[in-house]
Amino acid sequence: MAAGKRRELFTILETSADTERDSASDSEESPLNLSADVKWFEIPFRKPDSDEEEELEEDEEEEEDEFKSVAAAETADTASYLAGGGCNIILVTDNGMKHEEESEDSYYASANNCSETTSNDSDIDFSDLEEEPTDFIGQFDDLGEDCTSPDFWGEPDQIISIEPFTAISGPQHALGDEADTRDYFRLLFPDSLFEHMVEQTNNYALYRQRRSGKVDAHWHPTDLREMRAYIGLNILMGINQLPDYGMYWATDIFIGNAGFKKTMTARRFEKLNQNIHLCDRESEPAQGEPGYDGLYKIRPLLDVVENTMWEAYAPNRCLTVDEGAIAVKGRFSPTQYMPSKPIKKGLKVWMLCDSKSGYCHRASIYVGRAGEDTGAVGYKVVTSLVKGLEGKHHHIFMDSLFTSVPLVQRLLQDGLYACGTTQPSRRGFPEALRLRNVGKLAQGEFFQCQRGNIVATVTRDTKVVSCLSSNCAPGIVGICPSRGRDWAVIGVPRPLPLLLYQENMRGVDLCDQLRECYQVGRPCKKWWRYFLWFYINLCIVNAYIILRESRGGAAPPGFSGKQFTQRHFRIRLAQQLIGDYQGARGMERAARKRHADSPVEYGHRLERMSERSRRCRNCTNKGLRHESVFGCKICNVHLCRGGCFSEFHK
Structure with missing residues (x-):
């Protein structure tokens, strides 16, 4: 030229x-x-x-x-x-x-x-x-x-x-200096949500029994204290991680956890895992019916947690919009493949987080785009996440998936x-x-x-x-x-x-780091369970950030360590949720713990259970693998002939 x-x-x-x-x-x-x-x-x-x-x-x-x-x-x-x-x-x-x-x-x-x-x-x-x-x-x-x-x-x-x-920014609460971890967690996950979980869990247990036509002899209705203890045990499982949750109740002194055994039995924990629920299944609209909601199973949780996260912490000046990922095991229709993320395959969640602290103000679940949607995904995601911030002069930072000239004009x-x-x-x-x-x-x-x-x-x-x-x-x-x-x-x-x-642009990444340190919940076959544990984990992270900023980095009363980290926050929160609860353990064992010297007097006897041998329950509790066709029909367990019968009933 x-x-x-x-x-x-x-x-x-x-x-x-x-x-x-x-x-x-x-x-x-x-x-x-x-x-x-x-x-x-x-x-x-x-x-x-x-x-x-x-x-x-x-x-x-x-x-x-x-x-x-x-x-x-x-x-x-x-x-x-x-x-x-x-x-x-x-x-x-x-x-x-x-x-x-x-x-x-x-x-x-x-x-x-x-x-x-x-x-x-x-x-x-x-x-x-x-x-x-x-x-x-x-x-x-x-x-x-x-x-x-x-x-x-x-x-x-x-x-x-x-x-x-x-604009006003930072934690918004009236907690005093004596507030502890559970008080901050209650700001985001209130007791009313625990009560709702108790009600729907009991309803779903009855719904399963009516649908199967059989009575579950090992189920009894749960209550508020037990539900808190159940969530507390799941939080501790994220800190003390074992390959299978049954190992927490193992009799091996090097594997088993005395605190878990003291709180509830493995069978009771398994029954709560089977029946925990958030919605009324009998009134759930089917696909194609009026009022159908793809997130119906977790809608009560979303309605509560989305409001509490937004109200407990006023957004600061710089905010980040990005996608987060939830690791899953299994095949679910909302699962996305994200090769640029640490979690390559999982459930996608759009998040609005604080750029410095990582506090998550809003999270929007991505379950696929509707067929009639002709607009840009990024445009709609950002405008929905920042709703309520109009005229406050925040600075929104996004990546290349969202940023476009029409979106910048709109903001x-x-x-x-x-x-x-x-x-x-x-x-x-x-x-x-x-x-x-x-x-x-x-x-x-x-x-x-x-x-x-x-x-x-x-x-x-x-x-x-x-x-x-x-x-x-x-x-x-x-x-x-x-x-x-x-x-x-x-x-x-x-x-x-x-x-x-x-x-x-590090806000969402920082939130993901805090979440991934100590996962809550275990893999399951129901997709909505992953979102339940995701929001509980997110509430824990947000509560920790609120406590840290409200107290200026100082530890809550009663903590004697040098630095109060997220790990200390989770352990302290789980201990306060569990408290002195031991009710479920006593109620379940009352059915089979009769007279230790003579279990035969109460109808317990060793007899042939089936033609096919199964694992001995007493040996399994010891970490051993022995099989037997004999057992106790009253307890409905297989036991080895010999000392396992009397040892199990003690």
């Missing part, structure tokens, strides 16, 4: 060490949450001095060379940080855009068969249910501005207006700012910033376009990344310390949108 044509399209930028900002002072006025070791340089936008197109080609080449030499002298102090790539801000004209150093051997000259999305740095792989429709016309008509118009994007020299965040209209990576093939993304037009970028080099508060950026970090933001001024670069191939610390220039994204 002739030099005269290039001068119309590009502006050489000035970068001076005098424009370096003090990160300490900026952190007080900007919603960045960035570390103090980032050095800032503001790159002012400079327009061409003349737009005349009919000058001699030779004169323009001389002027351009002279201008470059001056710019090179001014940037001598920061050349080591910019890594030789420079930071270019693009000017969009009717002629389009090309890279300033473009040649015939461009980035796509040897790879013109590559798609635009394969080269983009995306951490989301779209499944069939997540494919974003190519035609959104009609859904975003209320936004007022057509982002696909050629005149939509302009030069990045406009002023960014960011309203200060003044701006609602008084919310956004920042996130995006796909360059998305509707409304500047054509001039598409990878085929930008060409090959050096590390740290970037181009930008602007429309009001919305700034589109394409840059190269380890890969080419495209960003959309409404809370970042254009032309600001941060020099971040990084390690090269020889582990030497070097300065890597990154534009402000990418730095904000990297520092504030």
Whole structure:
């Protein structure tokens, strides 16, 4: 391209060490949450001095060379940080855009068969249910501005207006200094929910007996104390993990747990596992009937927990929207394959979390997209999760699955700012910033376009990344310390949108880390059970965050350790839920624990149980494997001939 044509399209930028900002002072006025070791340089936008197109080609080449030499002298102090790539801000004209150093051997000259999305740095792989429709016309008509118009994007020299965040944030409760772990857990999982679980569990046990036509002799109705103890034992199982839950009641002193045996028997725990329920199965509408709800089995839990999580903690300024995963064993229709996540296959949940603490404000279960849905999944997910935050000037950070120009426009209209990576093939993304037009970028080099508060950026970090933001001024670069191939610390220039994204996109990941440390519940054959344990686990994590922030990191009264961690919180919570409960153990053993000296007087005798041998219950409790056709019909267990009969009845 002739030099005269290039001068119309590009502006050489000035970068001076005098424009370096003090990160300490900026952190007080900007919603960045960035570390103090980032050095800032503001790159002012400079327009061409003349737009005349009919000058001699030779004169323009001389002027351009002279201008470059001056710019090179001014940037001598920061050349080591910019890594030789420079930071270019693009000017969009009717002629389009090309890279300033473009040649015939461009980035796509040897790879013109590559798609635009394969080269983009995306951490989301779209499944069939997540494919974003190519035609959104009609859904975003209320936004007022057509982002696909050629005149939509302009030069990045406009002023960014960011309203200060003044809303109330943080824990919202009236607990005093004497409050303990159970009090904080009750904020999110109230006693009314335990009472509902007790009622529906008893109803479901009767429903199963009526459906089978048999009476379960080993079942008796549960109560509130027993249900709390059952949840407490499940919490402890996440800390003291064993391959099978029957091992907690083993007689082996090295495996068995005395606290579990003291609380309830293994049979009673198994019966509670079989019958625990949250809804009335008799009134459940079938698929296709009016009022059908795919989440009917956990709807009572969702109605309570979603409100308590939202009310117990007012959202802070920076929030993260991302997907979480629930590991499952079995085949369920809502199961998703997510190769970019630590849990490759599981149930997907959209989450709105605090960027610093990891507190989860909202969680939305993803069970597949309806057939008549023609809109973008990301657009609807984000707008539903941030509902209620309108006009409070929060900063929402998202990944490339959600971020789009219509979504950023919508959030701006609602008084919310956004920042996130995006796909360059998305509707409304500047054509001039598409990878085929930008060409090959050096590390740290970037181009930008602007429309009001919305700034589109394409840059190269380890890969080419495209960003959309409404809370970042254009032309600001941060020099971040990084390690090269020889582990030497070097300065890597990154534009402000990418730095904000990297520092504030960790909220959901932090919440997942806290959840995955100590799982609650065990694998099962019913999909809705995974969501029950997920929300109980989520309430524990949120309660721990509330306690930590409410007490300023101080431990609750009675704790003598140095640091009160999540593990201590869970153990203390489980102990308080169990309390001194031992009722179920005594009631179950009363049926078979008669007179220890002479069990025969009470009808217990050793006799042939069946033609097929089965495992001896007494040997199984010892961790041994012996089989017998004999046993006790009163207790309905197989026992070895010999000492197992009398030993079992003691």
